[in-house]
Amino acid sequence: MDAQKVDMYLMSHSKYYESHNIAVIRDMMLRADDNKLMAVMAVNLKDPTAMVIYSVVVGVLGIDRFMLGDVGLGVLKLLTCGGLYIWFIVDWFMVVNRAKEINYENLMRALM
Amino acid sequence: MVVLRSKDSARFYLYATLFLLSGWLWLLWSLSGYQHDGFTVCFIKNTTGIPCPACGSTTSLVQIIKGNWWIALYTNPLGYIIATGLVAGPLWLVADLLTGKSTMHHALYRFDRAFRRRPLLLLVVLLPLLFNWIWNIMKM
Numbered sequence: 258m259d260a261q262k263v264d265m266y267l268m269s270h271s272k273y274y275e276s277h278n279i280a281v282i283r284d285m286m287l288r289a290d291d292n293k294l295m296a297v298m299a300v301n302l303k304d305p306t307a308m309v310i311y312s313v314v315v316g317v318l319g320i321d322r323f324m325l326g327d328v329g330l331g332v333l334k335l336l337t338c339g340g341l342y343i344w345f346i347v348d349w350f351m352v353v354n355r356a357k358e359i360n361y362e363n364l365m366r367a368l369m
Numbered sequence: 370m371v372v373l374r375s376k377d378s379a380r381f382y383l384y385a386t387l388f389l390l391s392g393w394l395w396l397l398w399s400l401s402g403y404q405h406d407g408f409t410v411c412f413i414k415n416t417t418g419i420p421c422p423a424c425g426s427t428t429s430l431v432q433i434i435k436g437n438w439w440i441a442l443y444t445n446p447l448g449y450i451i452a453t454g455l456v457a458g459p460l461w462l463v464a465d466l467l468t469g470k471s472t473m474h475h476a477l478y479r480f481d482r483a484f485r486r487r488p489l490l491l492l493v494v495l496l497p498l499l500f501n502w503i504w505n506i507m508k509m
Contacts, residue, residue: 317412318421323491328484329477332494333388336447336454338411338423340388341395 258286258294266297273302273360282364289368296367303356312352317345321352325359378471382462385473389458396455399427400434420509422502426451443508446501 263286267279274282286297303325312321319334339345413421429448432441441448461473484490 326485327481328491328494329480332498335498336423336426336451337392338421338426341391341410342412343391344388 258289258291260287262294263287270302272305273357274364275354275357275361278357278361282361285365285368293368297364300360300363300367302360302363305353305356308352308356309349312345312348316348316352317342321348325352325355327355378474381474381477382465382471385458385462389455389462392451392455393459395427396430399431420505422498422505423447424505425508430455445505 263283266286267283271279286293289297308321308325311324315321316334317339319331319339322328322331322334334340334344334348337344340347409415409424411421411424413419414424423445425445426448429441429444429446430452432438432444433448433452465471465473
């Protein structure tokens with residue numbers, strides 16, 4: 258992929274990924290074919306900031322986990338009243354990293 | 370079989386142990402005669418007055434242990450699912466610990482992956498929970 262396009266993508270999407278993954282993403286994108294750009298742009302990225310809001314507002318029902326695709330954990334969270342409210346609070350801080358981790362996994366899948 | 374990172378597996382088993390331990394401690398405390406007199410641990414019920422989908426599951430668990438199975442089913446059927454998890458969970462953890470495998474982590478991974486591939490499957494899980502929630506509200 259063209260370096261300019263990759264850098265533009267990273268500048269506008271850096272908040273969706275963990276900072277330590279940016280170098281790996283850049284390297285992978287530079288090595289990928291140009292026709293992968295559409296697949297990369299079509300990746301469904303979870304907004305970490307929005308996920309925190311979901312986690313605070315409806316996290317006790319496990320909806321944040323359902324949205325991230327962690328259905329098993331979502332059901333567990335729902336059945337246990339947000340893990341007796343402990344897990345519910347812990348997730349306010351963990352959901353950002355989890356969202357970025359899932360974004361990274363989805364991007365890697367698109368680049369493969 | 371998908372290879373999960375050992376660091377992720379270790380973290381998963383730590384959280385699973387803490388989760389099951391807190392569940393058992395909560396149940397034992399409830400069995401010791403805790404009465405909530407209208408004010409419950411449920412934030413949703415305390416603030417809105419409407420029970421959450423899991424409201425009544427502790428009472429249901431206590432009734433299961435006392436042998437009042439029909440009362441438990443009427444209070445909240447989810448109590449049976451939680452009871453199964455509280456019994457099977459620690460056994461599964463011990464089995465994984467003894468064999469050195471991470472079958473529980475893999476099972477959860479496969480469960481999540483099935484729903485990511487077929488999102489309509491979510492309805493199979495969420496619809497019964499929704500009906501149970503409506504029933505929970507109607508029982509008030």
